[in-house]
Amino acid sequence: MRIATWNVNSVRARVGRIVDWLGREEVDVLAMQEIKCKDEQFPHAEFEAAGYEVVTHGLNQWNGVAIASRVGIEDVARTFDGMPGFLKGHEGPDLPLEPRAIGATANGVRVWSLYVPNGRGLDDPHYAYKLDWLEALRGSTAAWMAANPDAPIALTGDFNIAPTDADNGDPTIIEGVSTHVSPAERAAFQALLDSGLTDVVRPRIPEGFTYWDYKQLRFPRNEGLRIDFILGSKPFADLVAGAGIHREERKGDAPSDHVPVVVDLDLSADEDDDDRPMIF
């Protein structure tokens, strides 16, 4: 089974490109971020024609996430426990929730499509919101994994954090000045790993970015960031047989500024499968 995550930066502006890629690459499940549309505006027909069912979480032109699957999709959730809200110019505990998370189960694998808040600036209220959001995600996921220790779960999406200096090739992103590389953001990402999640792509694709700003020739100069990840529970990580970062998708007509990140799961490798012939 092939699972991918892609910040598509408007699904309506790129639906043809996305569906073409899905079919060409034989992707079974795609987690999308920044669909930038309301649920009722999502281009379901194009995905259905290609054999995919899609669940969406979009409220307006901002943010928005979705999961497309050609292997079934069930148990859809559109928030996680403790997820904070945000409203510019306001503070407090009861702010509106943004459409930044959707989870669903496809072929027995729990997949979350996540669009972590950008942060905007180190002194911006959005930055504190980002850290709160990540801490709630960690707590919710840790509780879920404790209650479902044998279940494969993947947190996929745009984390808006470059976890190491090697993940930052953009000369304008500077520690102490910029979001995405601050110690607190990196600590929040590390806390996800410490809670029992594994970056299943990095060991297989140790170098390369997943995002390049549209401005300033960032892609031709290869001045990008690695900020899109697939983090898996141990049961998920044990299934991973391969991974890829589809850099080619940053090229051509009307690309997103992010590219797809892909993993292949070997569902036949279940060690408890007594029917599997033993080979010595």
Add this chain to the structure above:
DNA sequence: ATGTCGTGAAAGTCACGA
């Protein structure tokens, strides 16, 4: 030139977010 995108509202350009 924050040198590019995408969206919506108002409008044939701007504000916002990234």
